[in-house]
Amino acid sequence: xxxxxxxxxxxxxxxxxxxxxxxxxxxxxxxxxxxxxxxxxxxxxxxxxxxxxxxxxxxxxxxxxxxxxxxxxxxxxxxxxxxxxxxxxxxxxxxxxxxxxxxxxxxxxxxxxxxxxxxxxxxxxxxxxxxxxxxxxxxxxxxxxxxxxxxxxxxxxxxxxxxxxxxxxxxxxxxxxxxxxxxxxxxxxxxxxxxxxxxxxxxxxxxxxxxxxxxxxxxxxxxxxxxxxxxxxxxxxxxxxxxxxxxx
Amino acid sequence: xxxxxxxxxxxxxxxxxxxxxxxxxxxxxxxxxxxxxxxxxxxxxxxxxxxxxxxxxxxxxxxxxxxxxxxxxxxxxxxxxxxxxxxxxxxxxxxxxxxxxxxxxxxxxxxxxxxxxxxxxxxxxxxxxxxxxxxxxxxxxxxxxxxxxxxxxxxxxxxxxxxxxxxxxxxxxxxxxxxxxxxxxxxxxxxxxxxxxxxxxxxxxxxxxxxxxx
Numbered sequence: 001x002x003x004x005x006x007x008x009x010x011x012x013x014x015x016x017x018x019x020x021x022x023x024x025x026x027x028x029x030x031x032x033x034x035x036x037x038x039x040x041x042x043x044x045x046x047x048x049x050x051x052x053x054x055x056x057x058x059x060x061x062x063x064x065x066x067x068x069x070x071x072x073x074x075x076x077x078x079x080x081x082x083x084x085x086x087x088x089x090x091x092x093x094x095x096x097x098x099x100x101x102x103x104x105x106x107x108x109x110x111x112x113x114x115x116x117x118x119x120x121x122x123x124x125x126x127x128x129x130x131x132x133x134x135x136x137x138x139x140x141x142x143x144x145x146x147x148x149x150x151x152x153x154x155x156x157x158x159x160x161x162x163x164x165x166x167x168x169x170x171x172x173x174x175x176x177x178x179x180x181x182x183x184x185x186x187x188x189x190x191x192x193x194x195x196x197x198x199x200x201x202x203x204x205x206x207x208x209x210x211x212x213x214x215x216x217x218x219x220x221x222x223x224x225x226x227x228x229x230x231x232x233x234x235x236x237x238x239x240x241x242x243x244x245x246x247x248x
Numbered sequence: 249x250x251x252x253x254x255x256x257x258x259x260x261x262x263x264x265x266x267x268x269x270x271x272x273x274x275x276x277x278x279x280x281x282x283x284x285x286x287x288x289x290x291x292x293x294x295x296x297x298x299x300x301x302x303x304x305x306x307x308x309x310x311x312x313x314x315x316x317x318x319x320x321x322x323x324x325x326x327x328x329x330x331x332x333x334x335x336x337x338x339x340x341x342x343x344x345x346x347x348x349x350x351x352x353x354x355x356x357x358x359x360x361x362x363x364x365x366x367x368x369x370x371x372x373x374x375x376x377x378x379x380x381x382x383x384x385x386x387x388x389x390x391x392x393x394x395x396x397x398x399x400x401x402x403x404x405x406x407x408x409x410x411x412x413x414x415x416x417x418x419x420x421x422x423x424x425x426x427x428x429x430x431x432x433x434x435x436x437x438x439x440x441x442x443x444x445x446x447x448x449x450x451x452x453x454x455x456x457x458x459x460x461x462x
Contacts, residue, residue: 103316104331111319143356 013127023131024124027153030133031080035207036168036200037066038193039077039137040176041148041161045186045215046139047225048077049193051166051201052208067212067224071096073106074140075212075222079166080153081133088134088151091119109140113149113157121155135165139222141214168200175199186215190225194237209234250419252381252410253283253294255351255361256393257374258402261430262351262359264294265406267381267414268422279422288313290434291329291352292427296379297345297366305346309333325354330362330370338368347378353429381413381420388412403428403437408445415447 008014009022016022035051050066064082068089069075076092078085095115099107116136123129131153138149150158150165161181164172175196184192190211197209211225211233225233250271255264270278283295285306293309295302312332317324330350337346348364363369363376375393377385389409397405407424414420424439440460442453 102332102335103328105325105327108320110321114319 011127012124012130021124024154027080027131027133028135031135031153031165032167032169034079034081034166035066036164036166036172036197037077037079037135037137038164038172038176038196039139039148039150039160039162040179040181040184040189040193041146042184042186042189042215043182044146045141045189045213045218045220046146046148047186047189047193047211047213047215048075048137048139049190049197049212050077050079050210051168051197052210054206054208061208066210069222070112070138071100071106072221073142073214074109074112074138075214076139077137077210077212079135079137084132084134085136088116088120088132088136092116092136092138095119106142108142108144109138109147109149110144110159112140113138113151113159116151117155117157119155120151120153124154137163137165139212139214141220141222146214164196167202168197171200172196186213186217187229189213190229190233191236194230194233195240198234198237198241250381250417251283251296251379252377252385252413252417252420253296253347253349253379254377254382254389254406254409255294255349255375256397256402256406257351257359257361258397258399260359261353261399261428262361263399263402263406263426263428264292264349264351265410265424265426266294267379267410267420268425269420270299271419276421281422282425284425284427286310287329287333287350288317288324288352290323290354290429291326291350292429292434293329293333294349294351294378296347301344301346302348305333305336305344305348308336323354325356326350326352326360326362327354327357327372330360330364330372334362334364334368334370337364341366341368349376349378351429353431355431359430377409377413379413379420381410381417384416385409385413399428399430407439411445412447414444415450
């Protein structure tokens with residue numbers, strides 16, 4: 001990496017001659033090198049799935065959370081620097097809570113996404129700060145229906161039918177595009193996400209899959225997918241991939 | 249601001265009503281006051297208590313609602329306007345004398361009426377009355393109120409109730425203003441003093457030299 005941004009990449013407060021803020025690009029790199037996180041918006045809710053790479057055999061299962069509730073109707077999955085991710089989640093919780101205490105109702109998805117984007121963008125402006133090394137997938141289910149947002153380290157926000165970030169994002173996005181999301185229920189969605197995560201996982205190390213959703217079946221509450229459903233989805237995913245391998 | 253204010257919901261919207269007297273002691277400072285103030289195009293507030301307090305509070309709520317509408321990208325809801333007014337009333341309860349009624353129409357809930365009495369409680373009701381004159385019409389309103397009235401029936405109910413309050417409360421009088429809010433927009437009516445329905449025992453108003461131009 002040395003040599004590319006020499007001199008112009010030392011501070012967030014410096015542009016390069018060709019108009020880049022290198023620190024923002026480097027933050028994006030932190031996200032690109034992390035475990036894959038996939039999000040899809042089905043007809044009755046949103047499903048988020050994270051590929052948690054197992055860094056040590058001594059790690060207990062279900063530790064190292066990657067999905068977090070932000071409010072009853074909203075939650076996030078983060079990719080990139082895990083500790084940065086926790087800070088962003090904490091901010092989102094604060095925004096949601098403050099909105100409810102002032103306006104008396106749940107924060108709409110686009111308002112939360114834009115506030116989070118504004119917040120993360122701050123750290124791309126000043127030399128004293130570095131950008132958050134986090135991309136956050138935000139799932140909400142409010143009056144506007146189910147929505148999926150992506151907030152990048154630069155502070156840019158996007159609303160997606162389906163997307164992926166992290167190591168396996170290219171492959172994952174290709175697979176997501178093949179899905180007929182408007183016809184899919186979240187039950188089918190968790191199967192699809194499980195399959196995609198297993199497909200794009202680089203087989204060297206093991207990984208643990210973490211699934212979360214907010215949908216009709218969960219009463220429009222953001223929660224971890226119940227263990228039984230998650231296990232079934234994982235088993236089905238592995239079976240489907242094994243079958244495809246045999247077909248080849 | 250001794251006053252009579254009220255708001256009632258009907259099938260498809262709300263009707264807000266008020267008298268028009270602002271008094272300082274026995275002197276009537278303004279006999280044609282408009283106590284029904286817009287917060288947004290489809291949400292209005294009835295003001296009772298200190299005129300200064302309620303005018304300034306309404307200005308703050310207008311501002312907050314406008315900012316909120318920009319962030320939301322949509323028309324604010326009546327519930328939100330009521331919540332903001334309540335927040336101001338409660339957090340400043342030691343300094344304010346403001347009895348408020350927030351009512352309007354939004355696409356999620358249709359017509360809604362919210363009462364915010366002196367302490368800063370927030371109560372959603374099918375109809376509510378406020379101000380010094382309201383004390384005299386609790387019985388009348390309880391008797392006359394029906395759910396799912398038509399727009400015209402509701403407006404007649406409001407005008408009748410306010411006129412009875414004006415007959416008994418020295419701090420209420422003048423003319424009756426109503427504002428009707430529905431999905432079709434906002435309609436204002438003005439009942440001049442000599443056309444206010446006469447309550448039992450009242451003398452009819454003196455004949456005008458020139459008819460009122462409404």
